Amino acid sequence: MSAILLAAQWFQGARRAAWLSVAMLVCGGHGLAQAAEIRLAWDPPTNNTDGTVLTDLAGFKLVWGTNSGAYTSITNVGNTATSTVASLTAGTTYFFAVRAYNVGLAESSNSVELAWLAPLPLDTTPPVIQTPAPVTLTAGLDDKASVPNYLTTLIVSDDRSARTNLLLSQLPIAGYQATVGATTVVIAATDEAGNRAQVNAALTILKANRAPVVDAGPDVSFRLDKSGTLFGMVTDDGLPTGASVVATWSKLSGPGSVTLGNTNAPSTTVWASVAGTYVLQLQATDQLLAGTDSVMLTVLPRALPGKPDKVRVVTITPSASSSTSTTTTTTGTLAP
Ligand SMILES: [Ca+2]
């Protein structure tokens, strides 16, 4: 509320003009949303323009408009020095003046003009935030992922405050390393009047796919005429979801060919075509990533029968042509 002193030039009939002070009391209100009203008051004149005492004051007329000096509205308020103008548009500047008239309906000139900006109602409406679409990220091998910055693309508005004047925030903040699982990101906006709104954005962080873990088992040794057993092992994290893990044996090096009972079974029987040292690789893939390990085969020569003891004479039968009988002992070795 404020009191403003105005000066008005006062005319009445042929009497001399006189200056008088007019007090205009201003009170802005806003009983309705986006509407305002003003209560005006002024000091009645006491003299005519010629300096004589004003004795036949009959009333006042209040004029106003939205352009200075161009009054489009007028109200005869009668012989009272106050008036209220309602239903003014909030946020609009109005210009008011008042003039007096006497019983002869002679009017003074307008008082000094009063400019008044109809105040807007208090802002009690918080900003409106559009909830961001759910976001799904894949974690790194540390099972963490960086929280995105939601604020740069946030769709938010307010009835009064410009977007650039809104105070925006998000928690966890952008760049925070969130762990695998579901995370709720709270996004808030506060307007210039302090009204706050918030929404929850859904952030899902998926565990990273890891390659199958492959163990080709202990080195194997067997003879050529026998078989060996590979004790490989494959494990996987089950990702990608639904993908089957396929294991495959292959020969990396070795002098001959290798035959496996099942080339896709981590544990299986193995034969070799020739003796020697072989390196076999077991690889397993989950369709996206693969793991490998190798095992050494030592294929020993075929086992041979042990050689007989030395030859010895058991009996000697004289030949028909021989006339004498002789006893001898002979030794030898069998070829391996
Ligand atoms: Ca607001």
Ligand SMILES: [Ca+2]
């Ligand atoms: Ca995997």
